[in-house]
Amino acid sequence: MGTEFLKIKECEEAQDIIQELFDKYCKAQSEEIDCEDAYGRVLYNDVYSRMDFPPFDKALKDGFAILSEDSFGASEESPNTLEVIDFLEAGSITDKKVEKGKCVEISTGAAMPEGADAVVMVEYSEKFDDKVNLLTTATPSQDVAKKGSDIEEGNLILKKGDVLNPGKIGVLLSQGFKTIEVFKKPSVGVISSGNEITMQGEDLPFGKIYDVNGNMIKNDAISCGCDARFLGVVRDNYDQVKEKIQESLKEVDVLLCSGGTSAGLGDVIKHVLDELGEVYIHGISVQPGKPTIVGVIDEKLVIGLPGNPVSALMIFNAFVAPPLTKMAGIERDFESKVVNGVMTRRIHSPVGRMQYQLVKVDGSDVHPIFKDSGAIFSLSSADGYVKVEKSVELLDEGEEVEVYLFN
Amino acid sequence: MGTEFLKIKECEEAQDIIQELFDKYCKAQSEEIDCEDAYGRVLYNDVYSRMDFPPFDKALKDGFAILSEDSFGASEESPNTLEVIDFLEAGSITDKKVEKGKCVEISTGAAMPEGADAVVMVEYSEKFDDKVNLLTTATPSQDVAKKGSDIEEGNLILKKGDVLNPGKIGVLLSQGFKTIEVFKKPSVGVISSGNEITMQGEDLPFGKIYDVNGNMIKNDAISCGCDARFLGVVRDNYDQVKEKIQESLKEVDVLLCSGGTSAGLGDVIKHVLDELGEVYIHGISVQPGKPTIVGVIDEKLVIGLPGNPVSALMIFNAFVAPPLTKMAGIERDFESKVVNGVMTRRIHSPVGRMQYQLVKVDGSDVHPIFKDSGAIFSLSSADGYVKVEKSVELLDEGEEVEVYLFN
Structure with missing residues (x-):
């Protein structure tokens, strides 16, 4: 207890730092894959026609x-x-x-x-x-x-960044492409931690809860175009956390840890990062999700997300999804995932910290979800979140807001 | 040559017949899967909470x-x-x-x-x-x-038809679900046929073209929530087509054949269907895509799509995607995939047949794509199609239209 946050950052500063770290350590990579497996993948290069089509009159x-x-x-x-x-x-x-x-x-x-x-x-x-x-x-x-009337050899037919849908793959196939260079899916590992965490299929002793974050954050990363794996649970123990992080970094490009709900674990991850690498962010001035930690070990990113699932989901969406998606080659315009609506109830917000308020969107109605940040069931109905600036004390009923939709 | 179309149907009639055949022979099925593999799957049942959450104060x-x-x-x-x-x-x-x-x-x-x-x-x-x-x-x-303050045991937490996103899976995990019953992905096989068809990676002799439809239609089916496989190419030969269809039907629920561009192949598939089962539709009054054939062999659906890729894509989207998607448990509102826009150029349409005009959508501008229906490159820019009713001879520049977006 009594965690000291020595590198607390404002939201935008944190976003910039995380993007810079991705740019430096997590560069987009490519791989050559068979066109028959290319559905949903992202082109790494512009593609030019190899031959006239039709190839004959x-x-x-x-x-x-x-x-x-x-x-x-x-x-x-x-x-x-x-x-x-x-x-x-x-x-x-x-x-x-x-x-x-x-x-x-x-x-x-x-x-x-x-x-x-x-x-x-x-x-x-x-x-x-x-x-x-x-x-x-x-x-x-x-x-x-006529030969070449549809397309002549040497013309631009598809562009870097194109997401390969059935029609675009059809175009590649017609030109005889057997393989194609696409963005490699970023390899992401997820570790869940906490002494209270129990895996599904096991009995749940008093005082314990089932793990949510491991598979939830894995799925979030998949939704960003990543190849993501849940690597298991560790206890709130320095040696175990250190060993698991070292072992995991051999396998993945980016490691996402979600702390237990206890403050202690954030400390453990911070100390491991201090010992093995460097901490860049320790704390973001946002509610919920303050105990977020970002560091680098052996030129690989390690991000510690809050333990409670709602906070973890919001921090992931606001701070991790944009650079991960970019690394995956997907030009997702996160601003275009914003919809406008009207608050159906007043919400209060702490002054001095950005607040992310979970909401459900129903047409133009924006319903705030009021459960405490440890509540799980809000996840089943949440569509996204509203940002409440740190200088704002309340959003009134009827106020127009922008909703950042989840992936 | 000289194919006789004895069971030509109007568009809506064809859609109804295909849906009825799916309802009869391709009922939605369920399977129990591990929650950790459930991302993107569709719930087969309502789900109730098994325990209070939190499980303790x-x-x-x-x-x-x-x-x-x-x-x-x-x-x-x-x-x-x-x-x-x-x-x-x-x-x-x-x-x-x-x-x-x-x-x-x-x-x-x-x-x-x-x-x-x-x-x-x-x-x-x-x-x-x-x-x-x-x-x-x-x-x-x-x-x-308080114990149960988030959710009490026995409450409805997720609904049949819910697509399992990270948050919804999180809710299942929190309740200790290790497995969950979801809609089984319909098993779809795709056969490509025609003497002119050559596979990528092989040399292309004069007069031949590379196969497009096999993998394109496979990907279309995947986009409808199916487990789809390309089963290979057959030549325009009765025995070969018959053997391939019989063999394939052992493996899949629905078989999609895309004929070569020659009229002969439609005949072959029709004769195979006549011998082994029954033909329900032979020809749809639509341009492009008239030579569509729908039949049943051993209580399994066999659908012959046009050979040229643009026609195949449109027929698939208009006639096959809705029932396949329904079979996959996905409540996709195809009408909600309609956007409004304004034609940027005039198009002419044959009277007496519904026409599907391929278009590219740019804001509210709807650009018709004019290449002949055998053209492949239109596929790389097409966003969907506009329906021109059979009584309509032209859509003028500036006219408001509804665009049916592709998946």
Whole structure:
């Protein structure tokens, strides 16, 4: 007890420091993955077309590939008759050449035979034996997609930062990309700590509670595009915490610890950071979530979040999610995740500290969630939070506010 | 060539038939999974609390657990002095009882000792030896979260259909849930077909194209909450298609085939369906995407999508995504995925068929994408589509339209 916070930071200062540490120690990385596993991943580079598409002059209809001039003047009353010298399905080729008076029967998607410059649809033809009557006049290029008409080789087709949805992956596949370079998912480990923490599936002795933060923060990190793992629970014990942190840092880029609710654990993490690395933030002037700690060990970030789940969720969203998401290559505009609404009840706020008030949003109604910060059930209905500046003592009913939505 | 469409349906009729077939043959199923893997999954049942939370009277602050009446009248000028009989950290218990004149030093999160009904914060106390001076008056229950004050046993905490985000999973974890019943992801297989189809990584001979639909439609199904797999390419050959469909139906609930661009393949799938099962839809009166086929084999749905990727994507979104998503338990309001905007250019539409016009949305501007339906690159910029009713011949520049956004 009696934790001393020697490096307390205001909110914006803390956000800046954390972003700078990420920029320095947690640079975005790339990896080459198979396109078939690329759904939801983020492009690391601009992508240029490798070839013309379509890669050949392509028939757009079932019918007859002709020299267009052979159809000039043709009509139902006065058809032009051509010799059918071959049949082409999609994927087939022929070495026969279409010359004056000749044509090739063709399926949609097939490459146009040499010499032909138009397709007459089957609906405007009458085939008999090895001949066909054309019942209409076709213009040059009619029902033909010219080689490169969709895209020519060497054009920008997708941009760095594009999130690969089904259509964008379709574009890569059409160009024959088997693999693609994407942002590597940041590797994040989560440790839960506290003597009171019990794992699900075990009996719950009096005075203990089940762990929430381990898997919750893991899922929060996943929602930021990370590859996140829950690495287990440690007790409020210097050697155990130190060993677990050292062991975990071998496996991950960023380590998120969520302290037990006791103040003691924050001290333990601080002392481990002091011994093995450096503390940059110890305390943020925000309610809830003051006992947040940020340090670096062996060029890797270690962030201690508050023990109580509501505080942990808010601190994660406000301070950790933006740099993690950026590291994952996702250009998420956190400001665009802000919605406007009107408070349905008055809330009081401590002067001198920024307050994050959990809220539920219902249309334009913003309902404050009043449970104490240790309450878990508010999590099931919370949509985000409202920032109350440190100089503000209350937000009145009816006041317009901005809600920062959770991921 | 010369495919006969004997069961052509109007759009809404087709949507109804497909939904009815899903309701009959593709009922939503559930599975029990570990809560730690539950992120993004959908609850299959309402969930009730199993226990009071907090599970005990819990200290909300670091300080001293007292009988509140022992603090009455205390102030900085005139402190009340109590004997400190024990120290409780979170997770610890004591068999000592707090009686008049006694107290227990306590950490945030610890269970209140028997007899105590309030906490005096450490900031309002002075400890010396085994005694403490209280510098303030505490009211009963001050800084104590009573057992069950957050939630009582037996209350509804989460609802069927809730998508499990980090906070909702946190609520389950706090109640000690190790596993949870969620909607099973529908098992979807995708087959690509056509003699012209070549896989990425192979050379592309003249007249061939790389496969797009296999992995694109797989990803579309994943976006609907399915467990989807690309099962490979078949050639336009009756026996091969029949064998592949039979083999695939052993593995999946729903089979999506995307035909080659040739009309022949639609015939093959139709004949296989006729032989092994029943065809319910053969042709939908929509452009693009007319050659859509829907049938049932051994009580499993087989859907043949158009071969060209743009058509396949639109047919998937308009006809397959809604029932698949419902089967996955996701209550996605497809109507809410509609945005309003204004056409930036005129488009013409065939009378007598519903037209789906691919568009890009930019604020309130709706830009039609004009490439022919075989064009792939429109996929990289398309946001959704506009429906042009079959009686409408053109949508003029400036006209207000509704855009159906892709997943």
